[in-house]
Amino acid sequence: MGDWEGVRLHVVTGKGGTGKTTVAGALALALAAGGGRVLIVEVEERQGLAQLFDVAPLSYEELRVAPAPGGGEVHALAIDAHEAMHEYLAMFYRLGRAGRALDKLGFVDFATTIAPGLRDVLVTGKTYEAARRRDSSGGFSYDAVVLDAPPTGRIARFLDVNSSVTSLARVGPINRQAAAITELIHSPRTAVHIVSLLEDMPVQETADAVDELHAAGITVGGVVVNQVREPHLRARELTAARRRRLDRDAVAEGLRAAGLADDDTVVDLLTERAREHAERAALEKKQREVLDGLDRPTYQLPRYPDGIDPTALYELAGTLADQGAA
The missing domain is CATH 1.10.287 (Helix Hairpins)
Known part of the structure; x- marks a missing residue:
């Protein structure tokens, strides 16, 4: 059993360039090993996961992208703000097709421009839905969800965006949804893992993120030291x-x-x-x-001078598992 028993949502962040997407993918494979079913979610619309797993560009549909050792599966989802907004409008305002009509008028682009935090609300809401979804037998659809999150510079604000929604919408379904997401983010079922390199700026941003997450009451998971050279x-x-x-x-x-x-x-x-x-x-x-x-569990991953291919990704997953990360 790994260090994070009971955690359902694994948030992976790190300074840009530290390899957080690679670590998120390796962690998803490690968590799925032995027959698990894991979803990895991309939120920055860079198609980094598609490149990492060497698959076609991801869409707003959960697709199997890799097998895991022992019969497990990794599925992936690229969250699109437009599609998430359609779901949001259908769920809370029952607009259905009318929501897509608004999109054609530029409503989503307009809304996310004047209220930048709205996009984060949509992204975290979709991730929350995937983490709590149950199948026909009553069990969770996924054993864990890995979120390839924004960089450390805005991770606390990104994760805590729904706290602002509850203060603006004090009653009704939107308030209840935002409160439920906030409860999950602040519970022991969520852990934020931070990826760093052994360099000044990534280490400083890691330390700053740990302080900000502690102040926000969000559980800090492990620190993954990436690209280590002996x-x-x-x-x-x-x-x-x-x-x-x-x-x-x-x-x-x-x-x-x-x-x-x-x-x-x-x-x-x-x-x-x-x-x-x-x-x-x-x-x-x-x-x-x-x-x-920083007094957090620390995991160490080696540097691959020739880059990360699928073989290297599976090796990184094994290294994380051997060190207790999954």
């Missing part, structure tokens, strides 16, 4: 390289053993590269200490 040198050698005291004779001997030229120019180049590597390793160690200080 040092090529031992600790003593890293220290020597940073101080420009790496044993040049040993470097030259290694070159000769490999059948390469051991002239001073090559040795100089290698010792300089070793110094740069050691400096980066020291910076990454410092950033790791900051993340460790």
